[in-house]
Every structure is written in C-alpha cells, then in structure tokens.
Amino acid sequence: MLSGSAGADPGHQDAAGGRVGVLAGPDGIFMVDAQYAQISDKLVAAIRKISPEPIRFLVNTHVHRDHTGGDANFVKMGALLFAREELREEMLRAPANGNLTTRDPARLPVVTYGLGDPVKLRLNGEVVDLIPVRAAHTGGDSMIRFENADAIMIGDFYRNYGYPFIDTNNGGTLQGALEALDATMKLAGPNTRLIPGHGTIIHRTDIVPYRDMILDVEAKVQRMIAEGKSEQEVLAAKVTSPYDAKVPGGLSPAGAGTSADRFVSMVYSQLMSSAHSR
Numbered sequence: 592m593l594s595g596s597a598g599a600d601p602g603h604q605d606a607a608g609g610r611v612g613v614l615a616g617p618d619g620i621f622m623v624d625a626q627y628a629q630i631s632d633k634l635v636a637a638i639r640k641i642s643p644e645p646i647r648f649l650v651n652t653h654v655h656r657d658h659t660g661g662d663a664n665f666v667k668m669g670a671l672l673f674a675r676e677e678l679r680e681e682m683l684r685a686p687a688n689g690n691l692t693t694r695d696p697a698r699l700p701v702v703t704y705g706l707g708d709p710v711k712l713r714l715n716g717e718v719v720d721l722i723p724v725r726a727a728h729t730g731g732d733s734m735i736r737f738e739n740a741d742a743i744m745i746g747d748f749y750r751n752y753g754y755p756f757i758d759t760n761n762g763g764t765l766q767g768a769l770e771a772l773d774a775t776m777k778l779a780g781p782n783t784r785l786i787p788g789h790g791t792i793i794h795r796t797d798i799v800p801y802r803d804m805i806l807d808v809e810a811k812v813q814r815m816i817a818e819g820k821s822e823q824e825v826l827a828a829k830v831t832s833p834y835d836a837k838v839p840g841g842l843s844p845a846g847a848g849t850s851a852d853r854f855v856s857m858v859y860s861q862l863m864s865s866a867h868s869r
C-alpha cells in the first residue's frame with residue numbers, strides 16, 4: 592500500500608492523492624488505482640522499491656483523478672486496465688465534470704464489468720476479487736478484496752479525513768453509500784483490514800459509528816425539510832456540530848464551503864430528489 596505525502600495536496604491534506612495498492616510477486620504486479628498523472632514517475636519509483644516485475648494489471652476503485660489520473664501512463668507501460676462499465680462511461684463524459692486532465696484514449700478501461708459476481712484474478716498466490724458496488728461514492732465504484740491477505744481496499748465511500756463525499760454528479764447516491772457500508776461489514780471478518788482511499792486503515796467495527804453519524808445527520812436534515820427549511824437554513828443549523836471535533840478535516844475547505852457543508856448539502860439534495868421521485 593502506497594500513500595502520498597502529507598501537507599502537499601490542498602484537497603487531501605492527510606496524504607496527497609488517493610491510496611495505491613500493489614500486489615507484487617513472480618506473476619507480475621497487480622495495482623489498485625494510479626494516483627494523479629503528475630506523480631506517475633514517483634509512483635513507479637516507489638513500486639520499483641517493492642518489485643522489478645512487470646506491472647500487468649491495474650484496477651480503479653472509482654473515476655476521480657486522484658485515483659485514475661495516472662492510468663494512461665501505466666497502460667503505456669503494459670498494464671491491462673480493469674474497471675466498472677459505469678466508470679468507463681463516467682470517464683468518457685469527462686472532462687466536462689473536471690475529473691480528467693487528459694483525453695488520451697489509453698486512459699480508458701479495457702476490461703469492464705457491471706454489477707453482479709466479482710471478477711476474480713489469481714496471481715502471486717493470492718485471490719483478488721474486484722467487487723462491484725452499487726452507486727455509492729460514484730456510479731462506478733468497486734471494492735478490491737485480497738482474500739488471503741484478508742484486506743479490502745474500499746475506495747472512497749468511507750472516509751475518515753473530512754465528512755463523507757458522495758459525488759452525485761458522477762452517479763453516487765447516499766442510499767448506495769449506506770448499502771456499501773452494510774456490504775463491507777458483511778464481507779469483512781473481525782480482523783480484516785479495510786483500506787480506504789484516504790485516511791487511516793480501519794476494521795469493520797469502525798464503520799458502525801460512521802454509518803450512525805450519516806443516519807443521524809440524514810434524520811436531522813429530513814426533519815428540517817419537513818419543517819419547510821431551505822438548504823441555506825439547513826446549512827446554517829450546523830447539524831454536524833456534535834461530530835466536528837471527532838472528524839479530522841471536517842471543517843477544512845471542500846467545494847464551495849467546508850467538508851461538513853458539502854456533506855450536508857449532498858444529504859439535503861438527495862432527500863429532496865427522493866421526495867420528488869416518490
């Protein structure tokens with residue numbers, strides 16, 4: 592597992608970019624996510640400290656460029672790129688949504704899969720499951736499970752640096768994120784290491800308070816919507832305040848306001864759109 596430096600990336604103060612996974616051995620290297628394009632050279636140098644073997648496979652947990660930006664560079668080094676079909680569609684829509692800095696066709700996943708059974712890869716004595724997750728952080732999320740190592744890279748539908756970020760512009764949904772948290776708790780054993788795209792590594796018991804926090808904020812926002820409150824009024828009520836001291840980066844800038852504001856706005860708009868579609 593490779594992480595970026597702290598303090599270098601305004602969007603991710605804890606560690607620049609998204610976390611990268613490397614499964615190395617005589618069968619070649621399998622990678623999870625590829626960081627920002629600008630640091631591909633540094634990433635390759637870090638991987639070469641682990642193994643000289645060819646980089647054969649790469650999978651993306653989701654479309655954001657702190658996870659996919661380097662894809663084209665690794666594909667040109669010979670990696671076969673796997674991702675959800677939805678992620679490929681999200682990439683084709685970009686850069687209208689600001690997610691990609693390149694139109695290089697090499698960035699597009701070659702092997703795609705939808706919802707359903709995991710794709711399994713067997714190499715280096717490990718069984719790797721590419722597990723599709725219904726619309727959660729984005730519309731094309733996957734969890735990557737290493738069965739023998741008992742570790743799961745869960746991407747960004749859980750994060751403990753800043754409040755949850757559900758990218759509804761790229762197909763993410765609040766309900767899907769809650770389902771993904773439930774699925775993770777079922778999939779994980781008591782000792783399974785859960786490796787988020789950002790923040791600290793956790794175990795399944797850490798998901799419970801996180802999920803409860805989301806449900807509590809959701810209930811508070813729902814009540815205010817029922818009282819006819821506007822989004823501005825909901826934001827002004829600071830409904831996350833009981834949690835702010837416990838969420839590192841929770842009040843750091845994110846989007847138009849703080850990470851807390853971005854989260855509460857997302858909850859508000861998700862509840863409003865589900866009310867309209869009912």
Ligand SMILES: [Zn+2]
Nearest residue numbers: 653655728747
């Ligand atoms: Zn993300």
